[in-house]
Amino acid sequence: MLSRTRTRTSAVAAAAALALTAGLAVTGAHASGSKSSPGPTWTAAWAASPQRPSTGFKPNWSEDGFSGQTLRQVVRVTRGGDRARIRLSHAYGTSPLHIAGATVARTKKGAAVEEGSVRRLTFGGRRSVSIPAHGQLSSDEARLNLKPFESVTVTLHLARTTGPATFHAQSFSTSYRADGDHVEDSGAGAFDESTESWYFLSGVDVTSSGDRARRKDGVVLFGDSTTDGFASSTDLNRRWSDALAERLAKAGTPRPVLNAGIGGNLVLNDSAWYGERGTARFGRDALDLPGVGTVVVLEGLNDIGFSESDTPTYKPAPKVSAAELIAGHRTLIRAAHAKGVKAVGATLLPLGGSDHYGERAAKVSDEFNEWVRDSGEYDGYVDFDRALADPADGERIAPEFDSGDHLHPNDAGYRAMARAVDLETL
Missing domain, CATH: 3.40.50.1110 (SGNH hydrolase)
Incomplete structure (x- = not known):
């Protein structure tokens, strides 16, 4: 009790x-909201604590990082809303992290997402962005109706070499990787590698219109x-x-x-x-x-x-x-x-x-x-x-x-x- x-x-x-x-x-770039207006009220619906790159009990990609690849990660939110944003952490990076593109979608199965649900994410209105070393970043809002306990797929295109990746070692959830740019793919065909860790993704927040x-x-x-x-x-x-x-x-x-x-x-x-x-x-x-x-x-x-x-x-x-x-x-x-x-x-x-x-x-x-x-x-x-x-x-x-x-x-x-x-x- x-x-x-x-x-x-x-x-x-x-x-x-x-x-x-x-x-x-953690300090760094933050690309959501406006100082001149209250903006939406965000609530964290999913989170993972960042860790420095390291070996672990299971193989992971953190020490090698990514280069010319697309990373797809699946998480489950515990609150719903009609808009969502993601939070990215570069807490343990030593040079800028370039995000060439990002999407959010409702999960279908494995690395596949529901057709028609893919939403391009922007950061301060831009599709690509750099996060400074030791920084963190929130995306702009994306209109995506989510229900509590619905799984969400976040996809990041990492076109440049990232260096060792800030990550969460033990996700007990499968993440996927593909060569090239596949941020808008609804199918899972290109994602032929997997691991049980989350990389750079530290949160998903939700809000609802008028809230x-x-x-x-x-x-x-x-x-x-x-x-x-x-x-x-x-x-x-x-x-x-x-x-x-x-x-x-x-x-x-x-x-x-x-x-x-x-x-x-x-x-x-x-x-x-x-x-x-x-x-x-x-x-x-x-x-x-x-x-x-x-x-x-x-x-x-x-x-x-x-x-x-x-x-x-x-x-x-x-x-x-x-x-x-x-x-x-x-x-x-x-x-x-x-x-x-x-x-x-x-x-x-x-x-x-x-x-x-x-x-x-x-x-x-x-x-x-x-x-x-x-x-x-x-x-x-x-x-x-x-x-x-x-x-x-x-x-x-x-x-x-x-x-x-x-x-x-x-x-x-x-x-x-x-x-x-x-x-x-x-």
């Missing part, structure tokens, strides 16, 4: 957090591989973010749910594979998304578990105490409150039997979970520890929810996570 407690944030702490958050924002209300009902789920959807079924949208959005809609209280998870991410330390630390990326990946009103934070197992693991992807791993992890979460709470965003904490899932388990990690996990439940510092909490625990052994994930590694849920486990949330408190 989700508690409803909240403590007051001091003016000094709020100001400090606001300064921190402002410093985290000028500044809604802040978006829910961001912020965390590591469990939030990212590790071990969920590819191309079936069965992460816990998907399950929560579906549950909200079924309950008659539809809200956009945005996934800001990065597999392997840590609260306190950066990683070449697993993204910038949570306290560094929180503003960009969660608080700055349009229309966000609530953020649910589930993160810390990697901070306390990597030092127990023989996995060589994050070494040397520091031994993090419960007090250090709690201090990191307090930084996130202050930053959220400074932005007027509700901060909901989550207890860490059971880790018994996994490669993250050890006596020290188990003790720190228990201490941290008790703080989440009892301190009242988060505005509320979700108790995933108890919701997914094996009744016969509370240190382990219940067998029916275990993906097999004793660390990540399976599809049923992700649905159980969504059921554990008190929707009224969100």
Whole structure:
């Protein structure tokens, strides 16, 4: 269940957090709206957190980048509208990124899109654009009627050599590549290569005609591989973010749910594979998304578990105490409150039997979970520890929810996570 407690944030702490958050924002070109008029009210309907180019658990194209190719990516929106725009991130680029052309369309199957739905995207009225190194860019609006939970295909023509590509490593969704310019193709024939990562695409926003209300009902789920959807079924949208959005809609209280998870991410330390630390990326990946009103934070197992693991992807791993992890979460709470965003904490899932388990990690996990439940510092909490625990052994994930590694849920486990949330408190 989700508690409803909240403590007051001091003016000094709020100001400090606001300064921190402002410093985290990614700067660069932005080609939507006008300073002289309010323009449309955008709401994030889908999001992915950018990562620096790197190798990963599965082959990806990030380190090589693209040259003279067309990239086609499929995502599912959790809010509908009659107009859409995309957000592109070049956060980890070192030279300008040239977008020769881009389209958005409703997805048909695989790399194919619905005929007649392809819309050319422009950027400040231009069909091609360059994004500066470390920059981000929003497209102009495209008239495309989208329903909640509809899949959208974004296609980018990358005619010039991009260099290593800012990407999101683990998409659990298939992306496609073709040689040459195929941005307006409705068929899938030219797209003969595929991968399970997203590249440059960091968001899809929607709006509706005449909608000028500044809604802040978006829910961001912020965390590591469990939030990212590790071990969920590819191309079936069965992460816990998907399950929560579906549950909200079924309950008659539809809200956009945005996934800001990065597999392997840590609260306190950066990683070449697993993204910038949570306290560094929180503003960009969660608080700055349009229309966000609530953020649910589930993160810390990697901070306390990597030092127990023989996995060589994050070494040397520091031994993090419960007090250090709690201090990191307090930084996130202050930053959220400074932005007027509700901060909901989550207890860490059971880790018994996994490669993250050890006596020290188990003790720190228990201490941290008790703080989440009892301190009242988060505005509320979700108790995933108890919701997914094996009744016969509370240190382990219940067998029916275990993906097999004793660390990540399976599809049923992700649905159980969504059921554990008190929707009224969100």
